[in-house]
Amino acid sequence: MTFNLLIILFFSYLYSFHTSAGPLLLTCGLNSGGTDADGRKWEPDTKYLVAGMDKSAATKSDVQDPSLPSVVPYMSARIFHSGSTYQFSLQNPRSRTLLRLHFYPSSYPNVDVSKSYFGVVAGSVLLLNNFSAHITAQALSQSYLVKEYYLTPSKSPFLNVTFQPAENSFAFINGLEVIPAPEIFNAEPLLVGSYVDAQTFSTIPVVNSNMETMYRLNVGGQFIPPLSDSGGLMRMWYDDSVYIYGAGQGVAVTANASIGYKKLPPYTAPLDVYRSYRSMGAYVDVNKVSNLTWNFEIDPGFLYLVRLHWCDSEMVKVNQRVFDLFINNMTAAREVDLFGLTDAVATPITKDYVVVTENVTDGGYRLWISLAPTNGTMPQFMDVLLNGLEIFKMSDNFETNLAAPNPSISDLMRKGHKMEHKDFEENDSTITIACGAGGAAAVGVAVAVMCILCRRKKRAGSKGDSRTSWLPISRNLNNTNNTKSSSVVVISTDAASNCRYFSLVEIINATNNLDESNIIGVGGFGKVYRGVIDGKTNVAIKRSNPSSGQGVNEFQTEIEMLSRLRHRHLVSLIGFCEDNGEMILVYDYIGRGTLREHLYNGNKTTLSWNERLKICIGSARGLHYLHTGSKYTIIHRDVKSTNILLDEKWEAKVSDFGLSKTGPTMSKGDVSTAVKGSFGYLDPEYFSRQRLSEKSDVYSFGVVLFEVLCARPALCPNLPQEQIGLASWAPRNVKLGKLEEIIDPELKGGISLDSVAKFTDVATRCLADHAGDRPTMGDVLRNLEMALQLQQKYMADGDDGSTTSQQILPRDIDESRPNYHENNDLTFSLYVNEQGR
Incomplete structure (x- = not known):
C-alpha cells in the first residue's frame, strides 16, 4: 500500500509540471521566473516546452524601452530556429481558454528581430501567419505587443501552442498566459x-x-x-x-x-x-x-x-x-x-x-x-x-484562421523614421508588407512629423503613466489618420486640365445633399452615389471616407490615370473635388452595375454564354489597351469582377484605377513594389516575390474568367478546403475532365463545347504559377474572340438544324450547390508560407 501511494505521488508530481490550478503565467527564457510590476508571479517556461527544446535558446534584450510596463516578462525571450511546441494541461477542456502572447521586438544578441517571420498555431487554430512582431510594432507605434485569444473548448485535455519559423528565419516569444475562461460568448448576437x-x-x-x-x-x-x-x-x-x-x-x-x-x-x-x-x-x-x-x-x-x-x-x-x-x-x-x-x-x-x-x-x-x-x-x-x-x-464554424497580414508602415511613419534616423532605408526589407492590411497615410509636413514623434517620446517616458499611454491590444490609432487637407493632394497640371473640377456645393446639389438613398455601392475607398450634374447628366460620385486620411495615393492615381486615358472599355472620369479636405471622384454613370451582380448575387438577369463572352472580350480589350496602348505600360493591379462595370448596352468597362502602377521601367520588365490587390485574385508570384508585371493582371483576369464560367466567388470560406479558392479548384476540375461539375447551372444548354474548351484553355493558362507561362492580354483577347466565333457558329448551325459542334447538354440545377450570396463572399486570409515566404 505504501509503495502504491508513493507511485501515485510520484506521477502526481510529474503531472504537476504540466498542469496549473489556475491562471498560468510564463516568462520565456528566464529560468528563475519572476514577478511583474503588478505583483503577479511568472513561472519559467522550460517545463512546458515539450518539442523543439534542443533548437531553442534563452536570451535577454539589450535595450529596455521606457514604455515597457514591466521587466517581466518582456526583457527575456525564447528564440526558436525550428518548429517548437508548448503543451498545457487544460483544467476543463469543455470551457474556453484565454491565451495571451507577449512580444517585445527589441535588440537581442546574435539575432536580428527585423528578420523574424513565423506562425503560431494553438490546437488547430492558426493565430499568426508569417507574423513579424517588428513590422507590427513599428506600424502601430508600440514597443511591445499583446495578442489575446479566446479559444473554443477542446476535445483534447491538452492545449498545444506551436511556433513555426518561416524558412531561414526564427520565432520568438517573451511571455505566455494560459487562463481558464468562462463561456462569455454564449449568446447568439x-x-x-x-x-x-x-x-x-x-x-x-x-x-x-x-x-x-x-x-x-x-x-x-x-x-x-x-x-x-x-x-x-x-x-x-x-x-x-x-x-x-x-x-x-x-x-x-x-x-x-x-x-x-x-x-x-x-x-x-x-x-x-x-x-x-x-x-x-x-x-x-x-x-x-x-x-x-x-x-x-x-x-x-x-x-x-x-x-x-x-x-x-x-x-x-x-x-x-x-x-x-x-x-x-x-x-x-x-x-x-x-x-x-x-x-x-x-x-x-x-x-x-x-x-x-x-x-x-x-x-x-x-x-x-x-x-x-x-x-x-x-x-x-x-x-x-x-x-x-x-x-x-x-473565426467561423468552417474556418479556424485568425491570422491577418502584417500591417503597413504609413508614409508618415516612414518619413518620421527617416528624419530621426539618417540611415533609414526607404526600401528596407523590414517594411515589406503583405496585401490587404494597414494603409497608406497622407504624407504630412516635417514639422507635424517631428511634433508627433516628440509627443510620443514624452508620453512614453512619463513615469508611472507608461502603461496607460499605450493603446489597446493589437491596434494603435495613429492620429495622423484623421488629418486630411487638400494640401496633401497633388494633381498635375496636365491631369487637372483634362478633367473637370467640381466644387463641394456642386457635389452636394448633384446628390441631394449626399442623400443615403442615392448610394449605389460601397467600396474600400468609400461610398458611391448616383447623381445628376448640369441638370441632365447622370454620374457616379465616389466619395472617400471623410474620417480617414487614407486613400490619398489612390485618389491621385485615379485622376492621373483616367484623365489621360480614353477607351471604349474603360470607365471615364469626368472630374474631381477636393474642397474642404474631401476626396471625391465623378465618373460616367454605368447603369447595370458590376459584372459580379449579374453572376451570383441574386440579380434577376441571367447572362447567356454569348453575352458573357462579349463581356469578357470587352474587359480584355480594356486591359490590353492599358498594357500596350499608352506611352507606358499600365498595370491595373486590382482586376476583379466588381471592377468590371456594365453599361445599358452590356458593354464592359474596366474601373477603379486607384492601385494602378505605371512608369518607363514597366515596359522593360517586372518591378519591385509593395503588394496590393484582392485575395482570391492575387498573382502568387507577385505575392511571394513582390515583383509586378502585366502578367499579374493576366492572372487576376483568369480568375474573373472562371467566375464567369462557374458563377461563384473567387473565395468561398464556407466550402470544403479544396473548393475554397476558385483559382485552384476550377483548373483542377478542368484537368480532370469534370467541366460539367463546375459550370454555372443557369447555362443549361445551347453552349458549344468547342467554345467552352477554348475558353477554359486560355483561363487555365492565365492561372499558371509562373508569369512566364501565362499568355499576354493580347493572346487572351484573341482566344476569347475565337471562343465567341465558335459559339456563334454553333448557334448558326443550330438554326439550320445541323450541328457541327458538340453541345453541353442541359441538366437540372444541382440543389446542393451553394447559394453564393454577397455575405458569403468574405475575404479569406492567404497562408503566406504557402506562397513561399
Whole structure:
C-alpha cells in the first residue's frame, strides 16, 4: 500500500509540471521566473516546452524601452530556429481558454528581430501567419505587443501552442498566459445589416468561433489594470477618448448610484466599467443633429463581434433616454431604452452584434460605432450613453484562421523614421508588407512629423503613466489618420486640365445633399452615389471616407490615370473635388452595375454564354489597351469582377484605377513594389516575390474568367478546403475532365463545347504559377474572340438544324450547390508560407 501511494505521488508530481490550478503565467527564457510590476508571479517556461527544446535558446534584450510596463516578462525571450511546441494541461477542456502572447521586438544578441517571420498555431487554430512582431510594432507605434485569444473548448485535455519559423528565419516569444475562461460568448448576437435590409432579426451562432481581442475600452473611464479586472481573467481596459471621431467628445461621467452585477455574471466586466460612462451632454439642440462616434482600424475580411456594455444609473423610468445604435453606418438597434431593457436603475447589461467586413485594397478598414439620440418616441432627454466596448475578431464554424497580414508602415511613419534616423532605408526589407492590411497615410509636413514623434517620446517616458499611454491590444490609432487637407493632394497640371473640377456645393446639389438613398455601392475607398450634374447628366460620385486620411495615393492615381486615358472599355472620369479636405471622384454613370451582380448575387438577369463572352472580350480589350496602348505600360493591379462595370448596352468597362502602377521601367520588365490587390485574385508570384508585371493582371483576369464560367466567388470560406479558392479548384476540375461539375447551372444548354474548351484553355493558362507561362492580354483577347466565333457558329448551325459542334447538354440545377450570396463572399486570409515566404 505504501509503495502504491508513493507511485501515485510520484506521477502526481510529474503531472504537476504540466498542469496549473489556475491562471498560468510564463516568462520565456528566464529560468528563475519572476514577478511583474503588478505583483503577479511568472513561472519559467522550460517545463512546458515539450518539442523543439534542443533548437531553442534563452536570451535577454539589450535595450529596455521606457514604455515597457514591466521587466517581466518582456526583457527575456525564447528564440526558436525550428518548429517548437508548448503543451498545457487544460483544467476543463469543455470551457474556453484565454491565451495571451507577449512580444517585445527589441535588440537581442546574435539575432536580428527585423528578420523574424513565423506562425503560431494553438490546437488547430492558426493565430499568426508569417507574423513579424517588428513590422507590427513599428506600424502601430508600440514597443511591445499583446495578442489575446479566446479559444473554443477542446476535445483534447491538452492545449498545444506551436511556433513555426518561416524558412531561414526564427520565432520568438517573451511571455505566455494560459487562463481558464468562462463561456462569455454564449449568446447568439444580432447580425448587423439584416435588420435594415430584410426587416427581420438574424442571429449568428458564436459558440464554435475562436476569437481574437482587438479592442477593450472603459468608455468614459480610466485605464483598468489586470489585477483590477473581474473573474480572474486579468484583462486590461483602456481609455476610449483616442478613438472618438470628430469634435463631439461628449462628457465623461461617474455614476452617482451604487452599481451591482445583479443578473450579470461578475466576470463580464469589472464594476469600474459600469461606474463610468460617456454621454453627449446637456446641449439638446446640438444633440438633436449630432451623434457620438468611435472608429477603429481592423483587419478586413473577417467577422467581428461588437460587445457594448451599458449601465444607466440616472434614468428611473422608460422613455427618458432613448437612442439608436449604428455599426458601419448600418442600423444595429433602434430606440434603445436601457431602463426599458432592465426595468431597474443602475443595472448592467451587455448586447452583442456581429458585423461582416469586406475586403479592401486601399490599405485599411475601419469599424464605425455610433450612438444617436432618437426623437421617434419623444423621450424626455436627447442623449446617449455607453459604459464599455469590446471588439473581437471571429473565426467561423468552417474556418479556424485568425491570422491577418502584417500591417503597413504609413508614409508618415516612414518619413518620421527617416528624419530621426539618417540611415533609414526607404526600401528596407523590414517594411515589406503583405496585401490587404494597414494603409497608406497622407504624407504630412516635417514639422507635424517631428511634433508627433516628440509627443510620443514624452508620453512614453512619463513615469508611472507608461502603461496607460499605450493603446489597446493589437491596434494603435495613429492620429495622423484623421488629418486630411487638400494640401496633401497633388494633381498635375496636365491631369487637372483634362478633367473637370467640381466644387463641394456642386457635389452636394448633384446628390441631394449626399442623400443615403442615392448610394449605389460601397467600396474600400468609400461610398458611391448616383447623381445628376448640369441638370441632365447622370454620374457616379465616389466619395472617400471623410474620417480617414487614407486613400490619398489612390485618389491621385485615379485622376492621373483616367484623365489621360480614353477607351471604349474603360470607365471615364469626368472630374474631381477636393474642397474642404474631401476626396471625391465623378465618373460616367454605368447603369447595370458590376459584372459580379449579374453572376451570383441574386440579380434577376441571367447572362447567356454569348453575352458573357462579349463581356469578357470587352474587359480584355480594356486591359490590353492599358498594357500596350499608352506611352507606358499600365498595370491595373486590382482586376476583379466588381471592377468590371456594365453599361445599358452590356458593354464592359474596366474601373477603379486607384492601385494602378505605371512608369518607363514597366515596359522593360517586372518591378519591385509593395503588394496590393484582392485575395482570391492575387498573382502568387507577385505575392511571394513582390515583383509586378502585366502578367499579374493576366492572372487576376483568369480568375474573373472562371467566375464567369462557374458563377461563384473567387473565395468561398464556407466550402470544403479544396473548393475554397476558385483559382485552384476550377483548373483542377478542368484537368480532370469534370467541366460539367463546375459550370454555372443557369447555362443549361445551347453552349458549344468547342467554345467552352477554348475558353477554359486560355483561363487555365492565365492561372499558371509562373508569369512566364501565362499568355499576354493580347493572346487572351484573341482566344476569347475565337471562343465567341465558335459559339456563334454553333448557334448558326443550330438554326439550320445541323450541328457541327458538340453541345453541353442541359441538366437540372444541382440543389446542393451553394447559394453564393454577397455575405458569403468574405475575404479569406492567404497562408503566406504557402506562397513561399
